[in-house]
Amino acid sequence: DIVMTQTPLSLSVTPGQPASISCKSSQSLLHSDGKTYLYWYLQKPGQSPQLLIYEVSNRFSGVPDRFSGSGSGTDFTLKISRVEAEDVGVYYCMQSIQLPRTFGGGTKVEIK
């Protein structure tokens, strides 16, 4: 199975400041079709996970443009340009290049 490793485990951010989360995969997520199968989800407190970013850098419908994803191969980053109170929760990366789908351990984002 592909192992997804996220850092840091938690992040405390002042509103309006940026935040960055790293995700590393144990194998390349670049497929022969040219796509890279890396996703980001946010689970807000008490809610189901929600898709934020698909295929590394594409924002899902309705996701604010302060969220951006980047990376390639095995190293990926989710950035929030200016953190807002509604961004608190746990962020997960996930790969879909191989079965079983696997998630990172999560990064908890809190507001200072």
Added chain:
Amino acid sequence: QVQLVQSGAEVKKPGASVKVSCKASGYTFTGYYMHWVRQAPGQGLEWMGWINPNSGGTNYAQKFQGRVTMTRDTSISTAYMELSRLRSDDTAVYYCARDKYSGSYYPGYWGQGTLVTVSS
């Protein structure tokens, strides 16, 4: 709009089975794979498998092979996940999640979750 409504919380004894339902609306049920993902208390997300509602074909994570069965009833646009021989460490919230788009093969829309508690 896409809606996935799951069945209510369950309490089961060790060794028993549980069957969780996921009723879909707002789209063509047979057009999108349905994933099942679970989350133990205070823990991360764990993918259990998927079902192709059109064919009934399934793919299960190795960890759950032999204990999980995913089925569907297309007449009522509902997917099911049954887990047998329950253990205390199966206590978790179980989510169904639909493919983002047909053929995407990753979760895009999530149900509200069903808490399954395994306790003697």
